[in-house]
Amino acid sequence: xxxxxxxIAFIMISIALVLNLYRLAMGPNTLDRVLALDTSYINAVAxxxxxxxxxxxxxxxxxxxxxxxxxxxxxxxxxxYLLRGNIIE
Amino acid sequence: xxxxxAFFLLVGAxxxxxxxxxxxxxxxxxxxxxxxxxxxxxxxGSILIASxxxxxxxxxxxxxxxxxxxxxxFITAPVSAHLMAKAAIHKKNQEELKKKN
Numbered sequence: 001x002x003x004x005x006x007x008i009a010f011i012m013i014s015i016a017l018v019l020n021l022y023r024l025a026m027g028p029n030t031l032d033r034v035l036a037l038d039t040s041y042i043n044a045v046a047x048x049x050x051x052x053x054x055x056x057x058x059x060x061x062x063x064x065x066x067x068x069x070x071x072x073x074x075x076x077x078x079x080x081y082l083l084r085g086n087i088i089e
Numbered sequence: 090x091x092x093x094x095a096f097f098l099l100v101g102a103x104x105x106x107x108x109x110x111x112x113x114x115x116x117x118x119x120x121x122x123x124x125x126x127x128x129x130x131x132x133x134g135s136i137l138i139a140s141x142x143x144x145x146x147x148x149x150x151x152x153x154x155x156x157x158x159x160x161x162x163f164i165t166a167p168v169s170a171h172l173m174a175k176a177a178i179h180k181k182n183q184e185e186l187k188k189k190n
Contacts, residue, residue, distance in 0.1 A: 002095055002098075005095035005098050005099055006098070009101070009102035012102040012103065013102055015106060016105045016128075019109040023112050029180075031118060031177050032121065035121060039125040042105075045162075046102075046132060050102075050136060053140050053143045053144070061158065068161055068165075072168075072169060075172070076168070079173045082176040082180070083175060
């Protein structure tokens, strides 16, 4: 059961990443690109969690946590910059 | 147990895919902001539940990493969405002001 479901989940999340890439390239606005990057780091975290239990290796959770932290800081910094013109007042 | 893990995994992957399709298909920025939020909460949440069940069933260990990631996501996703919406409203207001003058 699981050896059928795992490749299907991999393929679905990979298609989602490709769609994010389309929005990142075509986005009419800067904020659309920020939103596409935000969505794609969340999808990367989901992909890493699935990869972790595909390999049965819990080390990948640390990687997922680090990517989530860096992605959140990046999104906040970019939208703060677009809102005010600088990041730290 | 295998069936439940596969079910949660497929539900999570489905919602991640739906969020990205919404990101591409919807016409306005605020509508586009609404779609990937579902991918964050439902999609990653379901995948984390599947992962917890897998480690509980096959490795006989309770791994706390999933709870850490879930709590982090549930705190940060509304904050980042709120900041992006604020920036978009600011930009819209400025464009309307420019049009008026």
